[in-house]
Amino acid sequence: MIWREKGGTGIMALFEIDESSGLPVWVQLRNRFVYLIKTGHYQPGDQLPSVRTLAAEAAINYNTVSKVYVNLESDGYVESIRGRGVFVRDIGSRGDDVLSVADTEIEGCIRRCLALGMSIDDVKLRLIDVAHRIQDEKS
Incomplete structure:
Protein backbone atom coordinates (compact mmCIF):
# COMPACT_ATOMS: atom_id res chain seq x y z
CA MET A 1 0.00 0.00 0.00
CA ILE A 2 1.40 3.44 -0.91
CA TRP A 3 0.46 6.80 0.49
CA ARG A 4 1.17 9.72 -1.81
CA GLU A 5 1.49 13.40 -1.12
CA LYS A 6 1.28 16.17 -3.65
CA GLY A 7 4.52 18.11 -3.85
CA GLY A 8 5.73 21.11 -5.80
CA THR A 9 7.11 18.84 -8.50
CA GLY A 10 4.20 16.45 -8.80
CA ILE A 11 3.07 13.34 -6.97
CA MET A 12 5.66 11.73 -4.72
CA ALA A 13 5.37 8.30 -3.14
CA LEU A 14 6.06 8.79 0.55
CA PHE A 15 5.01 5.60 2.24
CA GLU A 16 4.93 2.04 1.06
CA ILE A 17 3.79 -0.57 3.54
CA ASP A 18 5.27 -4.00 2.90
CA GLU A 19 2.59 -6.45 4.00
CA SER A 20 5.05 -9.36 3.73
CA SER A 21 7.61 -7.70 5.99
CA GLY A 22 8.17 -9.04 9.47
CA LEU A 23 8.04 -5.45 10.71
CA PRO A 24 4.76 -4.17 12.12
CA VAL A 25 3.06 -1.45 10.06
CA TRP A 26 3.63 1.15 12.80
CA VAL A 27 7.41 0.46 12.76
CA GLN A 28 7.55 0.74 8.97
CA LEU A 29 5.64 4.03 9.10
CA ARG A 30 7.78 5.37 11.94
CA ASN A 31 11.01 4.45 10.14
CA ARG A 32 9.79 6.17 6.98
CA PHE A 33 8.93 9.36 8.87
CA VAL A 34 12.37 9.35 10.52
CA TYR A 35 13.98 8.92 7.11
CA LEU A 36 11.93 11.75 5.59
CA ILE A 37 12.82 14.03 8.49
CA LYS A 38 16.53 13.17 8.45
CA THR A 39 16.82 13.59 4.68
CA GLY A 40 15.13 16.98 4.74
CA HIS A 41 11.85 16.12 3.02
CA TYR A 42 10.21 17.40 6.17
CA GLN A 43 11.95 20.50 7.51
CA PRO A 44 11.85 21.83 11.08
CA GLY A 45 8.49 23.54 11.56
CA ASP A 46 6.72 21.55 8.83
CA GLN A 47 3.35 20.18 9.84
CA LEU A 48 2.78 16.46 9.39
CA PRO A 49 -0.54 15.21 8.05
CA SER A 50 -3.16 14.89 10.76
CA VAL A 51 -3.61 11.44 12.27
CA ARG A 52 -7.10 11.19 10.76
CA THR A 53 -5.98 12.31 7.31
CA LEU A 54 -3.01 9.95 7.15
CA ALA A 55 -5.03 7.04 8.53
CA ALA A 56 -7.81 7.59 5.97
CA GLU A 57 -5.59 8.20 2.94
CA ALA A 58 -3.15 5.38 3.72
CA ALA A 59 -5.90 2.98 4.83
CA ILE A 60 -4.07 2.46 8.12
CA ASN A 61 -5.79 2.15 11.48
CA TYR A 62 -6.14 5.48 13.31
CA ASN A 63 -4.56 3.99 16.46
CA THR A 64 -1.56 2.80 14.45
CA VAL A 65 -0.87 6.30 13.10
CA SER A 66 -1.42 7.77 16.55
CA LYS A 67 1.11 5.31 18.00
CA VAL A 68 3.66 6.40 15.37
CA TYR A 69 3.19 10.08 16.20
CA VAL A 70 3.47 9.44 19.95
CA ASN A 71 6.67 7.47 19.35
CA LEU A 72 8.13 10.17 17.10
CA GLU A 73 7.35 12.76 19.76
CA SER A 74 8.92 10.72 22.54
CA ASP A 75 12.05 10.30 20.39
CA GLY A 76 12.23 14.07 19.82
CA TYR A 77 11.50 14.17 16.10
CA VAL A 78 8.18 15.99 16.32
CA GLU A 79 6.21 18.18 18.68
CA SER A 80 2.46 17.92 19.12
CA ILE A 81 0.68 21.22 19.73
CA ARG A 82 -2.85 20.72 21.00
CA GLY A 83 -5.41 22.09 18.58
CA ARG A 84 -2.79 22.87 15.91
CA GLY A 85 -1.17 19.60 14.89
CA VAL A 86 2.14 17.75 14.82
CA PHE A 87 5.24 19.64 13.73
CA VAL A 88 8.79 18.56 12.88
CA ARG A 89 11.38 19.63 15.45
CA ASP A 90 14.90 20.75 14.64
CA ILE A 91 16.86 17.60 15.35
CA GLY A 92 20.22 19.11 14.42
CA SER A 93 22.95 16.53 14.53
CA ARG A 94 21.72 13.85 16.86
CA GLY A 95 24.48 11.80 18.41
CA ASP A 96 22.22 8.77 18.72
Whole structure:
Protein backbone atom coordinates (compact mmCIF):
# COMPACT_ATOMS: atom_id res chain seq x y z
CA MET A 1 0.00 0.00 0.00
CA ILE A 2 1.40 3.44 -0.91
CA TRP A 3 0.46 6.80 0.49
CA ARG A 4 1.17 9.72 -1.81
CA GLU A 5 1.49 13.40 -1.12
CA LYS A 6 1.28 16.17 -3.65
CA GLY A 7 4.52 18.11 -3.85
CA GLY A 8 5.73 21.11 -5.80
CA THR A 9 7.11 18.84 -8.50
CA GLY A 10 4.20 16.45 -8.80
CA ILE A 11 3.07 13.34 -6.97
CA MET A 12 5.66 11.73 -4.72
CA ALA A 13 5.37 8.30 -3.14
CA LEU A 14 6.06 8.79 0.55
CA PHE A 15 5.01 5.60 2.24
CA GLU A 16 4.93 2.04 1.06
CA ILE A 17 3.79 -0.57 3.54
CA ASP A 18 5.27 -4.00 2.90
CA GLU A 19 2.59 -6.45 4.00
CA SER A 20 5.05 -9.36 3.73
CA SER A 21 7.61 -7.70 5.99
CA GLY A 22 8.17 -9.04 9.47
CA LEU A 23 8.04 -5.45 10.71
CA PRO A 24 4.76 -4.17 12.12
CA VAL A 25 3.06 -1.45 10.06
CA TRP A 26 3.63 1.15 12.80
CA VAL A 27 7.41 0.46 12.76
CA GLN A 28 7.55 0.74 8.97
CA LEU A 29 5.64 4.03 9.10
CA ARG A 30 7.78 5.37 11.94
CA ASN A 31 11.01 4.45 10.14
CA ARG A 32 9.79 6.17 6.98
CA PHE A 33 8.93 9.36 8.87
CA VAL A 34 12.37 9.35 10.52
CA TYR A 35 13.98 8.92 7.11
CA LEU A 36 11.93 11.75 5.59
CA ILE A 37 12.82 14.03 8.49
CA LYS A 38 16.53 13.17 8.45
CA THR A 39 16.82 13.59 4.68
CA GLY A 40 15.13 16.98 4.74
CA HIS A 41 11.85 16.12 3.02
CA TYR A 42 10.21 17.40 6.17
CA GLN A 43 11.95 20.50 7.51
CA PRO A 44 11.85 21.83 11.08
CA GLY A 45 8.49 23.54 11.56
CA ASP A 46 6.72 21.55 8.83
CA GLN A 47 3.35 20.18 9.84
CA LEU A 48 2.78 16.46 9.39
CA PRO A 49 -0.54 15.21 8.05
CA SER A 50 -3.16 14.89 10.76
CA VAL A 51 -3.61 11.44 12.27
CA ARG A 52 -7.10 11.19 10.76
CA THR A 53 -5.98 12.31 7.31
CA LEU A 54 -3.01 9.95 7.15
CA ALA A 55 -5.03 7.04 8.53
CA ALA A 56 -7.81 7.59 5.97
CA GLU A 57 -5.59 8.20 2.94
CA ALA A 58 -3.15 5.38 3.72
CA ALA A 59 -5.90 2.98 4.83
CA ILE A 60 -4.07 2.46 8.12
CA ASN A 61 -5.79 2.15 11.48
CA TYR A 62 -6.14 5.48 13.31
CA ASN A 63 -4.56 3.99 16.46
CA THR A 64 -1.56 2.80 14.45
CA VAL A 65 -0.87 6.30 13.10
CA SER A 66 -1.42 7.77 16.55
CA LYS A 67 1.11 5.31 18.00
CA VAL A 68 3.66 6.40 15.37
CA TYR A 69 3.19 10.08 16.20
CA VAL A 70 3.47 9.44 19.95
CA ASN A 71 6.67 7.47 19.35
CA LEU A 72 8.13 10.17 17.10
CA GLU A 73 7.35 12.76 19.76
CA SER A 74 8.92 10.72 22.54
CA ASP A 75 12.05 10.30 20.39
CA GLY A 76 12.23 14.07 19.82
CA TYR A 77 11.50 14.17 16.10
CA VAL A 78 8.18 15.99 16.32
CA GLU A 79 6.21 18.18 18.68
CA SER A 80 2.46 17.92 19.12
CA ILE A 81 0.68 21.22 19.73
CA ARG A 82 -2.85 20.72 21.00
CA GLY A 83 -5.41 22.09 18.58
CA ARG A 84 -2.79 22.87 15.91
CA GLY A 85 -1.17 19.60 14.89
CA VAL A 86 2.14 17.75 14.82
CA PHE A 87 5.24 19.64 13.73
CA VAL A 88 8.79 18.56 12.88
CA ARG A 89 11.38 19.63 15.45
CA ASP A 90 14.90 20.75 14.64
CA ILE A 91 16.86 17.60 15.35
CA GLY A 92 20.22 19.11 14.42
CA SER A 93 22.95 16.53 14.53
CA ARG A 94 21.72 13.85 16.86
CA GLY A 95 24.48 11.80 18.41
CA ASP A 96 22.22 8.77 18.72
CA ASP A 97 21.40 8.60 15.00
CA VAL A 98 23.75 5.73 14.30
CA LEU A 99 22.49 3.73 17.27
CA SER A 100 18.88 4.47 16.38
CA VAL A 101 19.34 3.31 12.80
CA ALA A 102 21.31 0.25 13.96
CA ASP A 103 18.61 -0.68 16.48
CA THR A 104 15.96 -0.38 13.78
CA GLU A 105 17.94 -2.60 11.41
CA ILE A 106 18.65 -5.20 14.09
CA GLU A 107 15.02 -5.22 15.21
CA GLY A 108 13.87 -5.79 11.64
CA CYS A 109 16.32 -8.66 11.21
CA ILE A 110 15.23 -10.29 14.46
CA ARG A 111 11.54 -9.96 13.61
CA ARG A 112 12.10 -11.51 10.18
CA CYS A 113 13.95 -14.45 11.78
CA LEU A 114 11.12 -14.93 14.27
CA ALA A 115 8.66 -14.89 11.37
CA LEU A 116 10.69 -17.75 9.85
CA GLY A 117 9.92 -19.78 12.95
CA MET A 118 13.22 -19.36 14.79
CA SER A 119 13.21 -18.99 18.57
CA ILE A 120 14.70 -15.88 20.13
CA ASP A 121 17.55 -18.01 21.51
CA ASP A 122 18.27 -19.37 18.02
CA VAL A 123 18.32 -15.82 16.67
CA LYS A 124 20.75 -14.69 19.39
CA LEU A 125 23.11 -17.56 18.59
CA ARG A 126 22.96 -16.83 14.86
CA LEU A 127 23.65 -13.11 15.44
CA ILE A 128 26.68 -13.96 17.55
CA ASP A 129 27.95 -16.48 14.98
CA VAL A 130 27.54 -14.00 12.12
CA ALA A 131 29.20 -11.20 14.12
CA HIS A 132 32.17 -13.48 14.86
CA ARG A 133 32.41 -14.48 11.20
CA ILE A 134 32.48 -10.83 10.11
CA GLN A 135 35.06 -10.02 12.78
CA ASP A 136 37.24 -12.90 11.56
CA GLU A 137 36.95 -11.63 7.97
CA LYS A 138 38.26 -8.23 9.05
CA SER A 139 41.21 -9.76 10.91
